[in-house]
Amino acid sequence: MKYYFNEIEKKWQNFWSENQTFKAENNSNKPKFYVLDMFPYPSGAGLHVGHPLGYIASDIYARYKRHKGFNVLHPQGYDSFGLPAEQYAIQTGQHPAKTTEENIRTYRRQLDQIGFSFDWSREVRTSDPQYYKWTQWIFIQLFESFYCKKDNKAKPISDLVTLFEKEGNTNVDAACDDDVIEFLAEDWQRFTDTEQQEILAKYRLTYLSETEVNWCPKLGTVLANDEIVNGVSERGGYPVVRKKMKQWSMRITAYAQRLLDGLNTIDWPQPLKDSQINWIGKSEGASVTFKVMAAEGDVHAEEHVDGIEVFTTRPDTIFGVSFMTLAPEHELVAKITTEEYKEAVLNYIEATAKRSERERMADVKTISGQFTGAYAIHPFTGKPIPIWIGDYVLAGYGTGAVMAVPCGDQRDYDFAKHFDIDIPNIFQDIDISNEAYADKNAVISNSDFLNGLPAKKAIKRAIFELEQRGVGKGKINYRLRDAVFSRQRYWGEPFPVYYKNGLPQMINVKHLPMTLPEVEKYLPTEDGKPPLGNATVWAWDCRTNNVVDNDLIDHENVFPLELNTMPGWAGSSWYFNRYMDANNSTELASKSALNYWRDVDLYIGGSEHATGHLLYARFWQKFLYDRGLVPVDEFAKKLINQGMILGTSAFVYRLEGENKFISSGLVNSQKVQPIHADVSFVNASNELDIEAFKNWRPEFKEAEFIKEEGAFKVSREVEKMSKSKYNVVNPDDICETYGADTLRLYEMFLGPLEQAKPWNTAGITGVHSFLKKLWKLYIKNDEFSVSDEVPTKEELKTLHKTIKKVDDDIANFSFNTSVSSFMIAVNELTAQKCNKRAILEPLAVLISPYAPHIAEELWCKLGHDNSIATAEFPVFDPKNLIESTKTYPISFNGKMRFTMDLSLDLSKEDIEKEVMAHEKTIQQLDGRAPKKVIVIPGKIVNIVG
RNA sequence: GCCUUGGUGGCGGAAUUGGUAGACGCGCUGGAUUCAAAAUCCAGUUCUUUCGAGAGUGUGGGUUCGAUUCCCACCCAAGGUACCA
Structure with missing residues (x-):
């Protein structure tokens, strides 16, 4: 009676699939529990052992919750739009849909073989028109909404139109573009339809805008900030430049405060919350307007410049201002610069423009700047303040201008020292002869009405005075920008938008989905249009409501369609809601399903999505909530980041200039060249399979190997798992050699779920022999048999302390320690020669979330004809431990x-x-x-x- | 620089509220079984040691009868972030 894991695993995987064991019902008397994984992008490379780590953890949790009497929703799907399939299409001409389909098939096979309890009847694919129909639908809802700051929620744009008709926009408090002008009801009536549309666009939650974007010429697309690493594209490492383009944007900034507040209501890891808080970058302070002093002889100066607005977090230091600095790109620079300094200023601007963004950031130490010849007027003292430009001020943050307080800010201090500008001290008993004092602990002095006040009180007083005099007001500034939503790509969701007189029009939702058109080529067109510009049938006929041939465009009845597609995060920002009712063709999900499942109880995925997916998804969820489309405004109550599994690379050493390899222990101080050897050639004792290595590449065929103590040893190093380092381990091989249950246990046994940890296949024999020992407990005289004798006190103690440990461990997501306690239990029961049903039956249930195949087989052999998934989890009884x-x-x-x-x-x-x-x-x-x-x-x- | 997380044997890692540091597994050493190997089983395995014992959880201090755990300062590593005004 050997443990034939391959047969057992195949048998039960088929059983689960045929019996739909894990299909979740949308109504049940049981309490609900929703366990979600971040769905994968189906890449061509398939899964390596690092990928399923989080899925195994969530699967254990889902199975455990089923044993505990919950109605568990545990779905899986694919984030199947994306760049790699498109790049592959560009190279081979193969339609991305085809590549994607093939990759999904590989993923599905690999996932099935690990024995996950997914409810596949709810599978979603973001690239499926039946799914992206609703992504397009949500986009239209965003277009038809604005953010009302009074009610602090999104509302229909029609409400806004009603208001405009009644009283104009003077009393409207809504999130909008900065350049909205005030108008009255009469004005609104007078505006042409186009003018009205242009005004509404400034309020909509998604809008077209001329934005400066990160353009990657090599990829032919715009990249989001989080797709750029160190100034080059994350994919491919190509250079990125700034470029102005008309793009769809999402008014996520309207939700900045709620995105911050919501973090307090959800159980997510602190580092993740911190990076979202950082990303949103809230700072409180004041905006202050400095009037510009008329240049000598220029009586009209005040007419062309209203003043320079700055943002400061330290209005209490306003009496310490001794100069102002504008970003070189600031629009007022040209207007205020005096004749005398014109040339110098132009030279400086030219010099900074030459330096790339990257250089400017890297080189923080060099101080540069230029006086403009102009002066501002201090709002309280009336003194002239010299206006400089300097590249330490960034055009993209705040207003692109700062009031410089050298005594209180180190950058201003350094700038003042460098250009020999006055550094007035406004802090009582603080020495500023060597550096600025940036803490908020000093008492303010030399500051008129602020004298004697501690910083915090002085800030309030200063804001009060600014507001009294009408030269400034308290303000909250966010680092978060509106999110650019257009991509110049083929393999993404098309926008349900056509253009009439240059104005975007939404296609009526009843004509969705707008499916991707066929194109000859997946590259941008020669005149720089996105790939959809290659489509010949991509125009909208308003009479028939059909996509028609471009030749029919007449701008009266037939109009051009949008050529951009949506970014990767569109489909992933709401998929968790779709799983609740994945096959609904009339709604994104039914009200009853949404109200039953509500939100994700446990979400497991990587921390790399902190400021991308996880921020956008929270934003969309809040919007959908505001519009009454979903019942909760945070989609995931608890989130866990699984740590990355690293590879353990193997190195062999070649003597420099010779085709001779030397065992790692003999290297000493000899000159050697380390070479990655494929980890599959190395055993648990770090010994190299020389024959396999020789046959690996022709250049090693004739190599000589210098052994130590009869073996050739490699050295090991932990690195990221990657093809080029030959340290990738494929789960298929592990399942073949040791079985899925061993893989699942070993991945958990490696260490704490949230920690990064190295994979080393060598250690896997430990958990594999544990399963064999477990199997043996149920065997007597080579027959499967258990006794019905009453268990001893010791046997009960072993069982119950394991039940307690496993309950506690799962509650703490400490899966590694439960594997240890299973081992201890099996070791003890083996020593006790325990063969009793009263112990071994609950033990099988206990282990089944972790190693479901062997547990099912044991359960079946114990005489049950239903799945072990239906069994109740053993209940801990403390009296057994007394x-x-x-x-x-x-x-x-x-x-x-x-x-x-x-x-x-x-x-x-x-x-x-x-x-x-x-x-x-x-x-x-x-x-x-x-x-x-x-x-x-x-x-x-x-x-x- | 700032924020976060972490630092324990040769390795992965254990140690609920401060209470036997190193569970469990790998590796290693020795033994049994075998013609041999695989597999399996048994014993040992933090370091030092004069074999009595002593030291030991990044470093240095502190609190305590008692500290891997709490407090202070510092060092190192990983991840995030940045002329953010």
Whole structure:
């Protein structure tokens, strides 16, 4: 009766699939539990052992919750739009849909073979028109909405139109573009339809705007900030430049505060919350407008410049202002610069423009700047303030201008020192002769009405005074920008948009989905249009509501369609809602399904999505909530980031200039070249399979190998798992050799779920032989058989302490320690020669979330004809752990020296008497009298002295 | 620089509220079984040691009868982020 894992695993995978064991129902008397994984992008390379880590953890959790009586939703799908399929299409001409389909098939096979309890009847694919129909639908809802700041929620744009008709926009408090002008009801009536549309566009939650974007010429597309690493594209490492383009944007900034507040209501990892908080970058302070002083002889100066607006977090330091600095790109620079300084300013701007964004960021130490000749007027003192330009001020943050307070800001201080500008000290008893004082702990002085106030009070007072005089006001500034939503790609969701007189029009939702058109080529067109510009049938006929041939475009009835597609995060921002009712063709999900499942109870995925997917998805969820489309405004109550599994690379050493390899222990100080060897050639003792290595590449065929102690050893190093490092381990091979249950257990056994940890196949034999030992417990005389005898106290103790441990571990997501406790249990039961049903049946259930195939087989052999998934989880009974004696550690000055078995009934005094009489105590004390004896009954004895 | 997380044997890692540091597994050493190998089983395995014992959880201090755990300072590593005004 051997443990034939391959047969067992195949058998049960088929059973689950045929019986739809894990299909979740949308109505049930059981409490609901929704366990979600971040769905994968189906790449051509398939899965390596690092990918399923999170899926195994969530699967254990889902199976455990089923045993505990929950109606569990545990779905899976594919984030199947994306760049790699498109790049492949560009190279081979193969339609991305085809590549994607093939990749999905590989993924599905690999996932099935690991034995996940996914409800595949709810599978979603973002690239499926039946799915992206609803992505397009949500886009239209965003277009038809604005953000009302009074009610702090999104509302229909028609509400806004009603308001405009009644009273114009003077009383409207809504998130909008900065350049909205005020108008009255009469004005609104007078505006042409086009003018009205242009105004509404400034309020819509998605809008077209001329934005400066990160354009990657090599990829022919716009990249989001998080797709750029160190100034080059994350994919491919191509250079990225700034370029102005008309793009769809999402007004995520309207939700900045709610995205911050919501973090307090969800159980997500602190580092992840911190990076979202950072990304949103809220800073509180004031905006202050500095009037510009008329240049000598220029009587009209004030007419062409209203003033320079700055944002500061320290309005309390306003009396310390001794100059202002504008970003070189600031639009006022040209207007205010005096004749005398024109040339110098132009030269400076030219010089900074030459330096790339990257250089500017890397080189923080060099101080540069240029005086413009112009002066601003201090709003309180009326003194002239010289206006400089300098590239330490960034055009993209705040207003692109700062009021410089050298005594309170190190950058201003350095700038002032460098250009010999005055550094007035406005802090009482603070020495600023060497550096600025940036803390908020000083008392303000030399500052008129702020004198004697501590910083925090001074900030409030300063804002009050600014507002009184109408030169500024309290303001909250966010680093978060509106999100660019257009991509110049083929393999993404098309926008449901056509253009009439240059104005975007939404296609009526009843004509969705707008499916991707066929194109000849997947590259941008020669005149720089996105790939959809290659489509010949991509025009909208308003009479028939059909996509028609471009030749029919007449701008009266037939109009051109949008050529951009949506970004990768569109489809992933709401998929968790779709799983609740994945096959609904009339709604994104039915009200009843949404109200039943509500939100994700446990979401597991990588931390790399902190400021991308996880921020956008929260934004969309809040929007959908505002519009009454979903019942909760945070989609995931709890989130866990699984750590990355790293590879353990193997290195062989080649003597420099020779085709001779030397075992790693013999290298010493010889000149060698380390070469990655494929990890599959190396065994648990780091010995290389020389024959396999020789056959690997022709250049090694004739190589010579210098062994140590009869073997050739490699050295190991932990690196990221990657093809080029030959340290990738394929789960298919592991399942073939050891089985899926072994893979699942080993991935959990490696270490804490959230921690990054190296994979080393060598250790897998430990968990594999554990499963074999487990199997053997159920075998007697080579037959499957268990006895119905009453279990002993010891056997019950082993079982129940394991139940308790596993319950606690799963509650803490500490899956690695439950694997250890299973091993301990099986070791103990083996030693006890336990073959009893009363122990072994609950044990099978206990292990089934972790190793479901072997558990099903044992369950079946124990005489059950239903799946073990339906079994109730064993219940811990503390009475099985009650002891009568305790092995006391006897310590001296806190150091344990020996142990003593004593009855738990003994009093403190009795314990002390017994311990003091013990020969080892006498020996330890060596004649000294103890100063003190600490006795904690049931725990420890500590003798001091 | 700032924020976050972490630092324990040769390796992955254990140690609920401060109470026997190194569970469990790998590797290693020795043994049994075998013609041999695989597989399996048994014993040992933190370091030092004069074999009595002593030291030991990044470093240095502190609190405590007792600290991997709490406090202070510092060092190192990983991840995030940045002339953010």
